[in-house]
Amino acid sequence: MSDRMQPIPFSALINWITREVKSGTLFGCRNFYTAEPEKKISILGREIETPIGPAAGPHTQLAQNLLTAYVCGGRYFELKTVQQLDGEDLTVSKPCILAEDEGYNCEWSTELTVEQAFEEYVKAWYLMQVLARELKLGAPGAVVFNMSVGYNMEGIQSPKIDRFIEQLKDASACPVFLQCREVLEQHLQDFSLFTREDLDAVSPHICSSMTLSTMHGCPADEIERIVTYLLTEKGLNTYLKCNPTLLGYERVRSMLDALGYDYVAFDESQFQADLQLEEAIAMLQRLQDTAREAGVLFGVKMTNTFPVKAQNRELPDPMMYMSGKALLPLSLGAAEIISRSFDGKLPISYSGGADALNIEAIFETGIRPITICTDLLKPGGYHRLNTMAKKLSGHTYWGEEKGTDTKKIEALVKEILSGTRTRKMTPFSIQRQLPEIPCECKEQCHTVCGCCVTVCPNRANVLIHTVSGNKMLHLDGLCNECGNCASFCIEKSAPYLEKFTLFQSEADMEASQNGGFTRKEGEKSCYLLRCGAGRMEYRAGENSSGVPEAVREIIDAVDEEYEYLFYLKKN
Numbered sequence: 225m226s227d228r229m230q231p232i233p234f235s236a237l238i239n240w241i242t243r244e245v246k247s248g249t250l251f252g253c254r255n256f257y258t259a260e261p262e263k264k265i266s267i268l269g270r271e272i273e274t275p276i277g278p279a280a281g282p283h284t285q286l287a288q289n290l291l292t293a294y295v296c297g298g299r300y301f302e303l304k305t306v307q308q309l310d311g312e313d314l315t316v317s318k319p320c321i322l323a324e325d326e327g328y329n330c331e332w333s334t335e336l337t338v339e340q341a342f343e344e345y346v347k348a349w350y351l352m353q354v355l356a357r358e359l360k361l362g363a364p365g366a367v368v369f370n371m372s373v374g375y376n377m378e379g380i381q382s383p384k385i386d387r388f389i390e391q392l393k394d395a396s397a398c399p400v401f402l403q404c405r406e407v408l409e410q411h412l413q414d415f416s417l418f419t420r421e422d423l424d425a426v427s428p429h430i431c432s433s434m435t436l437s438t439m440h441g442c443p444a445d446e447i448e449r450i451v452t453y454l455l456t457e458k459g460l461n462t463y464l465k466c467n468p469t470l471l472g473y474e475r476v477r478s479m480l481d482a483l484g485y486d487y488v489a490f491d492e493s494q495f496q497a498d499l500q501l502e503e504a505i506a507m508l509q510r511l512q513d514t515a516r517e518a519g520v521l522f523g524v525k526m527t528n529t530f531p532v533k534a535q536n537r538e539l540p541d542p543m544m545y546m547s548g549k550a551l552l553p554l555s556l557g558a559a560e561i562i563s564r565s566f567d568g569k570l571p572i573s574y575s576g577g578a579d580a581l582n583i584e585a586i587f588e589t590g591i592r593p594i595t596i597c598t599d600l601l602k603p604g605g606y607h608r609l610n611t612m613a614k615k616l617s618g619h620t621y622w623g624e625e626k627g628t629d630t631k632k633i634e635a636l637v638k639e640i641l642s643g644t645r646t647r648k649m650t651p652f653s654i655q656r657q658l659p660e661i662p663c664e665c666k667e668q669c670h671t672v673c674g675c676c677v678t679v680c681p682n683r684a685n686v687l688i689h690t691v692s693g694n695k696m697l698h699l700d701g702l703c704n705e706c707g708n709c710a711s712f713c714i715e716k717s718a719p720y721l722e723k724f725t726l727f728q729s730e731a732d733m734e735a736s737q738n739g740g741f742t743r744k745e746g747e748k749s750c751y752l753l754r755c756g757a758g759r760m761e762y763r764a765g766e767n768s769s770g771v772p773e774a775v776r777e778i779i780d781a782v783d784e785e786y787e788y789l790f791y792l793k794k795n
């Protein structure tokens with residue numbers, strides 16, 4: 225078992241998609257969002273169909289994550305941040321996500337190499353346009369891919385990151401862009417509506433905008449130099465991600481205390497290290513002028529996550545980054561200050577505790593686009609985007625050029641602080657007595673609730689239909705051990721460590737303790753499996769007495785219907 229994900233090769237993604245959509249789902253999601261043809265909003269110079277999407281994070285790392293967000297209603301994609309340090313050189317402690325109530329994480333930039341990340345974004349770019357046509361979800365290309373890079377000038381100007389930026393601006397000569405086109409050309413007969421004309425119309429200009437992420441404590445002059453460079457030399461519409469520390473220690477402490485987050489621990493010193501409000505406002509004014517002269521858009525993103533201490537070892541690192549509902553008053557509070565300082569004339573994009581019950585109020589303040597992360601990690605997962613997109617479709621759309629309404633933001637902050645919705649939830653626990661395990665295979669769920677399927681950002685848990693009903697199957701290759709599914713399992717299991725698992729190879733199976741199976745190389749329909757203490761060979765469809773019936777049903781179903789789950793093809 226590895227905490228490294230294995231990207232799905234492009235042709236295998238096509239195979240997976242074309243097979244799964246026949247059953248009305250895509251990566252386990254069935255609530256597809258169909259855009260209203262006349263409903264468009266101008267975001268960062270592009271006309272898109274909804275002003276929402278996944279924030280740079282676990283939902284924008286792999287191609288299938290971006291595609292799942294698209295079919296559920298996302299149209300603005302803040303791609304996961306890349307930095308000079310990447311791949312194997314970047315260590316992320318695991319588990320890295322805790323989203324039971326407010327959210328915490330200790331992951332920050334992509335776990336892929338920068339090159340792999342670029343490939344994932346190109347694959348998603350193409351396939352989103354295929355899905356737009358094939359599933360009649362909207363106009364192909366009516367989306368924004370917003371790149372995100374970090375974290376200092378030296379890294380951003382390094383050849384690796386510079387190449388990443390330039391290739392996303394124009395991918396026309398990139399091998400992966402050309403290969404994807406070639407593969408799609410070979411698969412045109414597999415599509416009913418996506419045509420050669422649609423393929424020819426896929427633009428190589430994937431990104432024209434950036435959200436800049438700098439480290440907490442990054443000096444103000446360096447932030448200004450980087451943004452100036454992105455605006456003037458790279459010609460990118462740019463959002464600068466700001467920190468909630470702009471609010472000052474006292475205000476942050478009192479907001480969190482008022483809402484029941486008095487246990488959240490952080491030092492006053494981190495506020496002094498971050499950008500101070502007065503210097504921030506002066507800098508933002510200068511950058512706004514620079515952008516105007518350069519003919520590009522400049523705005524801020526409210527906000528970055530908030531670093532706090534992991535006092536109770538919630539996650540393995542001593543510091544973790546707070547997000548979700550506890551961040552909501554801080555991000556909106558910081559947005560209020562900026563909106564007031566600029567008389568609503570500085571575009572503000574948003575991430576911080578947005579969900580289906582507050583997204584309309586946030587949107588009505590003029591803040592847009594709105595990105596979501598923690599809420600999508602909760603039961604329902606990507607489907608939550610669908611609810612948000614539908615709610616917003618009842619509103620009049622206007623782009624970021626109209627600015628923000630300070631009074632509305634102020635009223636919203638007051639409402640949040642005086643209401644009960646954003647308060648810390650009282651912990652509850654399920655005291656249910658589970659029945660005795662009915663079969664020899666201890667990795668099976670008693671009740672297949674599907675929660676671990678919806679909450680997984682990487683689509684690494686799937687429900688499959690077997691002769692005796694739905695079964696949950698964990699996909700080892702797509703899991704990066706973020707730990708999120710363990711927070712929500714009704715059987716108090718850690719599904720990614722304890723449930724029956726499909727491995728891409730024998731080596732992957734050997735490296736894991738999970739019960740599960742893989743294909744025997746070179747032999748059709750023959751599988752190697754580990755179940756309980758035993759290791760066995762099983763040929764699909766045989767009534768092999770040593771193999772539990774529940775396990776046979778899963779393997780038979782995979783052999784017949786779900787062979788695409790073996791995306792690293794060997795046989």
Ligand code: SF4
Pocket residue numbers: 679680681682683684685702703704705706707708709710720
């Ligand atoms: S299966 Fe669980 S641990 Fe693995 S990526 Fe999905 S949510 Fe994270």
Ligand code: SF4
Pocket residue numbers: 669670671672673674675676677696712713714715716717719723
């Ligand atoms: S592993 Fe847990 S969350 Fe997943 S389907 Fe089974 S009971 Fe539900």
